[in-house]
Amino acid sequence: EVQVVESGGGLVPPGGSLRLSxxxxxxxxxxxxxxxxxxxxxxxxxxxxxIFGGGKATDYADSVKGRFTISRDNSKNTLYLQMxxxxxxxxxxxxxxxxxxxxxxxxxxxxxxxxxVTVSS
Amino acid sequence: DIVMTQSPDSLAVSLGERATINCxxxxxxxxxxxxxxxxxxxxxxxxxxxxxxxxxxxxxEFGVPDRFSGSGSGTDFTLTxxxxxxxxxxxxYCQQYYSTPYTFGQGTKLxxx
Numbered sequence: 001e002v003q004v005v006e007s008g009g010g011l012v013p014p015g016g017s018l019r020l021s022x023x024x025x026x027x028x029x030x031x032x033x034x035x036x037x038x039x040x041x042x043x044x045x046x047x048x049x050x051i052f053g054g055g056k057a058t059d060y061a062d063s064v065k066g067r068f069t070i071s072r073d074n075s076k077n078t079l080y081l082q083m084x085x086x087x088x089x090x091x092x093x094x095x096x097x098x099x100x101x102x103x104x105x106x107x108x109x110x111x112x113x114x115x116x117v118t119v120s121s
Numbered sequence: 122d123i124v125m126t127q128s129p130d131s132l133a134v135s136l137g138e139r140a141t142i143n144c145x146x147x148x149x150x151x152x153x154x155x156x157x158x159x160x161x162x163x164x165x166x167x168x169x170x171x172x173x174x175x176x177x178x179x180x181x182e183f184g185v186p187d188r189f190s191g192s193g194s195g196t197d198f199t200l201t202x203x204x205x206x207x208x209x210x211x212x213x214y215c216q217q218y219y220s221t222p223y224t225f226g227q228g229t230k231l232x233x234x
Contacts, residue, residue, distance in 0.1 A: 037171075045163070045171060045214055047223040059221045062122075095170055106218035107161050109182070111170035 002026040002110045006096045009115030016086050020115060022079040022096030030054070030074040033099040035108050036081050038092035038117075048094070049081065052104050064090075086119045093117075123147050123217050127226035133234040140202040142229045144215035149195045152219070159219035162191055162200045165228075166211045174213075175200065207233065 008020040022034070036048040049060045049070040058070050069082040079096055093116050097108030124147040134140040150159040158178035163171040173182045175191035178198055188203045202209055210233060215226040 044228045045165075045216070045225040047216075047221075047225065050221075050223075061222045100173075100176065106159070106223065107173065107176050107216075108171070109173050111172070114170055 002098060004096050004098060004110055004112035006094065006112045006115040009094065009117045011118045011120065012086055013121050014087060014119055016119070017082070017084040018086065018117060020081040020083070020094055020096075020117070022081075022112060024077050024079070024096075024098060027098065029072075029077040033105045034070075034072065034079045035097045035099055036070060036079075037095045037097060037108060037111075038090075039095070039114070040089075040092045043092075046092075050099065050106070051079070057104075083117070086117075088119050091117060091119045122222055123150065123220060123224050125215055125217055125224050125226040127213075127215060127229045129229060130227070131230040131232065133232045134202075134205045135234045136207065137204050138234075140205050140209070140231055142200045142213050142215075142231070144193075144198040144200070144226050146196045146198075146217055150217045150219040151195050158194055158198070159217055160191075160193070160198050161216045161218060162189075163214045163216065163225075164209075164211045165214065171214065202231075205231075205233070 003025045006022045035050040051058045051070045067085045071080045093114040095114045096112045098110040099105035100107045100109040128143045160178040162175040165171040179191045212228045
């Protein structure tokens, strides 16, 4: 059974940093692309970033480019999102998702329950 | 960026009746190189993460009931629930994965009339 579990959310002041983690099980992690998608309170979904299975290819939404870094440790079955220079508008539930298909799959297929990041002083 | 626009924003349908949600992209998500529309539909129930229902515009995800169907091509797409069940109350999102940023529609809230 595919399992996706996020952690690392919390309250952080504007300008601060936070690292989210996503531990997965039930499949060969290195074979799949992964994504982060966020949802501000009471709002819709926003794709944040994706990374291919090998970890070399990454992509970001313009709203986070230069501030967020996605990475993965295939030996630990773990996906990360390093967030810096955080702003109030980054407040959201952050979902980790395993993409469908092979190494370069684009569609978030299996989602975690999410971790809440609140940026506030 | 490709803008995804859903209609309506909210919808109330009687149990057993058909529900139809529309999604329009600001540019085609059907590349000339193949015959696949890069369009997915998700269902999100309150307090839960989104669930993938349909991809490639019309392929149902494993385990999704066959009352859910997707159609359309190019820039205009439709999610249809043929006979609404109580458990279908949710917000539905379309998403294009043709090019980054992989944008979502604003969501359509489906309720029971």
